[in-house]
Amino acid sequence: MIWRAVTREPRRLARLAGWSLAETLPSFLIGHAIARAIEDGFAAGRPVAGLAWLALLGGAWLVAAVGARQSVLAVAAIAEPFRDELLARVVGGTLRHAVTPPWRPGAESVARSTLQVELARDAFASVITVVRSFAFTVVSVVLGMATLLPAMLPLVLPPFAAGLAVFLLSLPAMARRQRAFLVADEHLAESVAAMAGGLRDIVSCGAEDRVAADVGRAIAAQAAAARRVARVTAVRTLSLGVAGWLPVLLVLAYGPGLGASAGAVVGTLAYVVQSLAPALGGLVEGLGVSGVRLAASVSRIRETTPLPGPGSRRAGKGRGRAATPRGQRLGPRLGPRRTVRPRDTRVELRGVTFAYGPEAEPVVSDLDLVLPEGCRLAVVGPSGLGKSTLAALVTGLLEPSSGEVRIGGVPARDVDPAARVLIPQEAYVFHGTLRENLTYLSPASPAAVRRAIDEVGMTELARRLGGPSAEVNPAALSAGERQLIALTRAYLSPARLVILDEATCHLDPAAEARAEAAFARRGGTLVVVAHRLTSALRAQHVLLMDGTRVRLGTHDELVAVSPLYRDLLGQWTPDVKQVS
Numbered sequence: 001m002i003w004r005a006v007t008r009e010p011r012r013l014a015r016l017a018g019w020s021l022a023e024t025l026p027s028f029l030i031g032h033a034i035a036r037a038i039e040d041g042f043a044a045g046r047p048v049a050g051l052a053w054l055a056l057l058g059g060a061w062l063v064a065a066v067g068a069r070q071s072v073l074a075v076a077a078i079a080e081p082f083r084d085e086l087l088a089r090v091v092g093g094t095l096r097h098a099v100t101p102p103w104r105p106g107a108e109s110v111a112r113s114t115l116q117v118e119l120a121r122d123a124f125a126s127v128i129t130v131v132r133s134f135a136f137t138v139v140s141v142v143l144g145m146a147t148l149l150p151a152m153l154p155l156v157l158p159p160f161a162a163g164l165a166v167f168l169l170s171l172p173a174m175a176r177r178q179r180a181f182l183v184a185d186e187h188l189a190e191s192v193a194a195m196a197g198g199l200r201d202i203v204s205c206g207a208e209d210r211v212a213a214d215v216g217r218a219i220a221a222q223a224a225a226a227r228r229v230a231r232v233t234a235v236r237t238l239s240l241g242v243a244g245w246l247p248v249l250l251v252l253a254y255g256p257g258l259g260a261s262a263g264a265v266v267g268t269l270a271y272v273v274q275s276l277a278p279a280l281g282g283l284v285e286g287l288g289v290s291g292v293r294l295a296a297s298v299s300r301i302r303e304t305t306p307l308p309g310p311g312s313r314r315a316g317k318g319r320g321r322a323a324t325p326r327g328q329r330l331g332p333r334l335g336p337r338r339t340v341r342p343r344d345t346r347v348e349l350r351g352v353t354f355a356y357g358p359e360a361e362p363v364v365s366d367l368d369l370v371l372p373e374g375c376r377l378a379v380v381g382p383s384g385l386g387k388s389t390l391a392a393l394v395t396g397l398l399e400p401s402s403g404e405v406r407i408g409g410v411p412a413r414d415v416d417p418a419a420r421v422l423i424p425q426e427a428y429v430f431h432g433t434l435r436e437n438l439t440y441l442s443p444a445s446p447a448a449v450r451r452a453i454d455e456v457g458m459t460e461l462a463r464r465l466g467g468p469s470a471e472v473n474p475a476a477l478s479a480g481e482r483q484l485i486a487l488t489r490a491y492l493s494p495a496r497l498v499i500l501d502e503a504t505c506h507l508d509p510a511a512e513a514r515a516e517a518a519f520a521r522r523g524g525t526l527v528v529v530a531h532r533l534t535s536a537l538r539a540q541h542v543l544l545m546d547g548t549r550v551r552l553g554t555h556d557e558l559v560a561v562s563p564l565y566r567d568l569l570g571q572w573t574p575d576v577k578q579v580s
């Protein structure tokens, strides 16, 4: 990917090479100019000639300055398309993740990957700059030394090559450790983000210590990875010492013996100290930091945003959602999705079949059911025969394996979440004030909150808790009290389709009757997965779930035709007596 980006535009590369030549002109001239200035100028008693050589060198630096400026622009022309390519890949990959199983949400990973793209772009530009500068400088110096005094080359090149080799050999380890550091850093960011997003739930569940330990482990792992990176960077100092300073010693010690004049020795030292050593320093710094970071960032981006395979391309078609095997669609869809507010809450199920797995027996089979707007339905049946499954299908939390569910004419999965509410048996109450708990689904005026509290029947509970502004401690509430809070919250929501899935099972029969009556008066369509037969007695229609078969009728009709319903009636009789 990096190589493709460098070689994609040969003309840009040629332009960069041209300006690089200008930029490294002083590297070629420096030794010559200093040697000549000493020998033909100052040492020969001709200071004007010496100054002229130095002025020539100064002119070369001016040319180099122009070359450096143009080189930066030429590098940018190569690096920006590379950044665009990475960015397109990150955004495309994240969108694909958001619309294909397992529906990973994108915002965080886009932010993280975008940061990695910026790091990669900077690192890429830096790597091109230093590698190019190093290559041109070395060639210029070798040519310059070869024309000044070739006998000095063996004193300079072998230690320089040795230092370079030490550095290059350490690069793979550096890359691995830098990559491990990036992974640890990402993991830490994810842990902290998950913790910050779930603080309320963490406190509610009393999981503070566990979460603190998890995040602590991620911090320790990141710190350990950072220490490992620091250790391997020590090799850089060694390579700079060998390549940059050993040639100086050798030239001073053996140069005169090889017939070098004072000017040639100083000129050679200028090549080493002014050109070779800084070029290697730049390469070590550039490749050791930016190069390793570039490799690590690009490989991370490639891993986290793989290019689409044929399967995912198919999955991305249509509505941007994909099916699990055999057309089942399970689980929450977290990608961005257009939702529609239905015109009413008439519920229609047409030929709905649903099974929890490709090989599982269907829990609901070929079910046709129409609940007119304003209908009050009780769903009854023995345990485990699909009442909660039906409730989840009606709300669009589960999607049928075949057939369709519509609310107000809109497919259930596309219905605006605010249009329906499902209250499960396990009521969710969080740390916060009672008002925050009650208005969680929709804002409401203090008067509306008070009215809802009275209607649903939690007046006494609200008083005991200290009123709407009092802090609620979920752990100190009974299951029934939590249910009352969840019911009042649903009552205050704008939803016109309300599904109570055994949401009153912990209330006493009188409190249950009062809450159901409140929802009946509130209007809209009400589906009650019944815990007690009394719910069925209050409903207009009763749906009896008996395996994959269902019967719909009034209470009296079902008593007349269904032995199973009569059986259930027998089991429920104690409650019925209690109510009467």
Ligand SMILES: Nc1ncnc2c1ncn2[C@@H]1O[C@H](COP(=O)(O)OP(=O)(O)OP(=O)(O)O)[C@@H](O)[C@H]1O
Binding pocket: 356, 363, 381, 382, 383, 384, 385, 386, 387, 388, 389, 390
């Ligand atoms: N997530 C799931 N994965 C696999 N099977 C499931 C899942 N949820 C429910 N089932 C199975 O589907 C069947 C119907 O379950 P469901 O919860 O809808 O029944 P129910 O009538 O509401 O039961 P209950 O009255 O005990 O709440 C059961 O056999 C159950 O084991």
